[in-house]
Amino acid sequence: MAERLEAKHKGGTFLAARKIEFGDNADPAEVCFERGWSDGLPVTPPTDARVLRMLKGTTRNPDEIVGKIPPYLAPCTIEKVAINAVMAGCKPEYMPVLLAALEAALEPVFTLHGVLATTYFSGPVIIVNGPITKTIGMNSGINALGQGNRANMTIGRALNLIVRNVGGGKPGEADRATLGAPSKIGLCFAEDESDADWEPVSVARGFKRGASTVTLFQGHGVEAFVDQKSRTAEGLSKSFATHLVRMGHLRLTQSARAVVVLSPEHYRIYKEAGWGRREIEKALYEATTRPGREILAGTDGIGEGVPASRAGEMIPKFHDDGIVVVRAGGPAGLFSGVLPGWLAGRNKTELQLVTKEIK
Amino acid sequence: MTQMSMNWMRDPTAETTSVKRARLAPPPSLVGKTVGLFDIGKTRTDEFFNQVEMRLQERGIKTKRVGKPTNAKVATPENLAKISAEVDVVIIGLSD
Numbered sequence: 001m002a003e004r005l006e007a008k009h010k011g012g013t014f015l016a017a018r019k020i021e022f023g024d025n026a027d028p029a030e031v032c033f034e035r036g037w038s039d040g041l042p043v044t045p046p047t048d049a050r051v052l053r054m055l056k057g058t059t060r061n062p063d064e065i066v067g068k069i070p071p072y073l074a075p076c077t078i079e080k081v082a083i084n085a086v087m088a089g090c091k092p093e094y095m096p097v098l099l100a101a102l103e104a105a106l107e108p109v110f111t112l113h114g115v116l117a118t119t120y121f122s123g124p125v126i127i128v129n130g131p132i133t134k135t136i137g138m139n140s141g142i143n144a145l146g147q148g149n150r151a152n153m154t155i156g157r158a159l160n161l162i163v164r165n166v167g168g169g170k171p172g173e174a175d176r177a178t179l180g181a182p183s184k185i186g187l188c189f190a191e192d193e194s195d196a197d198w199e200p201v202s203v204a205r206g207f208k209r210g211a212s213t214v215t216l217f218q219g220h221g222v223e224a225f226v227d228q229k230s231r232t233a234e235g236l237s238k239s240f241a242t243h244l245v246r247m248g249h250l251r252l253t254q255s256a257r258a259v260v261v262l263s264p265e266h267y268r269i270y271k272e273a274g275w276g277r278r279e280i281e282k283a284l285y286e287a288t289t290r291p292g293r294e295i296l297a298g299t300d301g302i303g304e305g306v307p308a309s310r311a312g313e314m315i316p317k318f319h320d321d322g323i324v325v326v327r328a329g330g331p332a333g334l335f336s337g338v339l340p341g342w343l344a345g346r347n348k349t350e351l352q353l354v355t356k357e358i359k
Numbered sequence: 360m361t362q363m364s365m366n367w368m369r370d371p372t373a374e375t376t377s378v379k380r381a382r383l384a385p386p387p388s389l390v391g392k393t394v395g396l397f398d399i400g401k402t403r404t405d406e407f408f409n410q411v412e413m414r415l416q417e418r419g420i421k422t423k424r425v426g427k428p429t430n431a432k433v434a435t436p437e438n439l440a441k442i443s444a445e446v447d448v449v450i451i452g453l454s455d
Contacts, residue, residue, distance in 0.1 A: 015369060017369040017370045017371075017374070018369075018370045018374055019367040019368070019369065019370070020367055020368050020369070020370050021365045021366065021367045022365070022366055022367070022368070023365060023366070024366070026366075028366070028368060031368070032368070037371050037372070045368045046368050046369045046371060047366075047367075047368055047369075048367075048369065051369050069373075070433075072373070072375070074373030074375060075373070076373075079369075080371065080373075083369050083370075083371040084371050087371055108432075111431045111432060113432070113433050114430070114431040114432060114433075118430075119453075161371070165371040165372045165373075166371070166372060166373050167373070168372075168373065168375075344429075344430055344431040346402070346429075347429065350429050350431050350432070351431050
C-alpha cells in the first residue's frame with residue numbers, strides 16, 4: 001500500500017520517462033510485446049511503483065546519463081536502466097551489478113555496437129566476482145550457466161533489453177546475426193571463489209581480492225568439453241586443447257579469445273599438481289599453438305586454413321591473453337564449458353574483455 | 360456501465376520518434392560518376408572488390424577504394440564525410 005501511494009503521489013513528478021497508457025481491458029504484458037519492448041519472453045510491465053522500487057537499488061540520480069547506447073547512440077539515464085531492469089525481472093539490489101555491466105559494455109574496447117551488429121553468434125557475457133555475488137544470491141555452482149537463479153538470469157537479460165529498447169538494436173535491423181545464440185538473451189554467472197588458492201578472474205585483471213567486479217566478454221555458448229580419463233595437469237591441458245583448436249573452425253587461427261569455465265572436478269586435477277590460473281592458461285595457449293603445415297588451406301579439399309607460405313611457422317590459435325579461465329560448476333562431472341569469443345578480434349588490441357568494479 | 364480507466368507504464372525506449380529520411384534516388388547512369396568500393400575491414404575484401412572493380416572498369420566507370428580499418432568498429436563521421444566528398448555512390452561489400 002505504501003508503495004502504491006508513493007507511486008501515485010511521487011511517480012508523476014519524480015519519473016521523467018513518458019507514460020504509455022493502456023485501458024483496463026488491455027493486458028499490460030501483451031502491451032509490452034505489441035510495442036516491441038520484449039526479447040520474445042514476457043517482461044514485467046514497468047509501472048511507476050516498480051520503477052521507483054528499482055531506483056532504490058542505487059544512490060545515483062535517475063536523470064544521470066550513463067552513456068550512449070548503440071546502435072543508435074541514444075543517451076541512457078539511470079531511470080531508463082531501472083525501467084529495463086524491471087522488465088527483465090531484476091530485483092533492486094541487482095542495480096549496482098547491472099550499472100557496472102552497462103558501463104563496461106560501453107567502454108570502446110568492448111565494441112558493443114559490433115557485438116550487436118555482427119553476423120557472428122556473440123553477445124555480452126557477464127562474469128561477476130566478489131562478495132556481491134553472495135549478497136544478491138548469484139549461482140556459481142550446479143547449473144551456473146543454466147536456468148533457475150534470478151540474478152544470473154535477469155542481469156544479463158536487462159543489459160540486452162537496454163541495447164534493444166534504448167539503443168534500438170533489434171534482430172533483422174542493426175542486429176545481423178546469421179543464427180545468433182540463446183546467450184544473446186543474456187548470459188551472466190558468478191565465479192566460484194570458494195578456494196583460497198584460486199586467483200579469481202577479477203584479481204587476474206588487476207582488482208583486489210574481495211572487490212566486487214563485473215567482467216564482460218564478447219562470446220556465446222556454452223560448448224561442452226568432456227574428459228573423464230585424464231589425470232595429469234599436462235594431459236588435461238592437451239585434452240582441452242583438442243577442443244579449443246576447433247573453435248569456429250579447426251584451421252582458423254589468431255582471431256579470438258575464449259573463456260574456459262573450469263569445473264570443480266577438472267580444477268582438482270590442476271590443484272593437485274600445484275597449478276593455478278597462470279600455469280593453466282599458459283599450458284592451454286601453448287597446446288593450441290600448432291605447426292602451420294597441419295592447418296594449410298586447401299588440403300583434403302577444405303578451403304579454410306592458412307596459406308602455404310606459413311607451413312613452417314608455429315601458429316597460435318589464440319591471442320597470448322586469449323584464454324581466460326573462470327571457475328564455476330557443480331561438484332560432480334568431469335566436464336567443463338567453453339564460451340567461444342567473437343572472431344572479429346584479429347588485432348588483439350581492438351576488442352578486449354572489460355572489467356569494472358561494482359560500486 | 361463503468362467508464363474505462365487508463366493505466367500506464369513507463370516507456371523503456373529512447374523516446375525518439377524515428378523519422379525515416381527519404382533515400383537519395385539512384386543516379387540514372389553511372390557514366391561520369393565515381394563509385395566508391397567501401398572495405399568494411401574483412402579479410403578477403405580485395406578478392407571481392409578486385410572482381411567488382413574489373414567489371415565496373417570494363418564499363419568505363421571510375422572507381423575509388425575507400426573504407427574503414429576494422430569490421431569491429433563503426434566508421435567515424437569524419438571518415439564518412441571524407442568519403443562522401445570523394446565519390447558519388449558507394450558499394451559496401453561483405454567478404455569473409
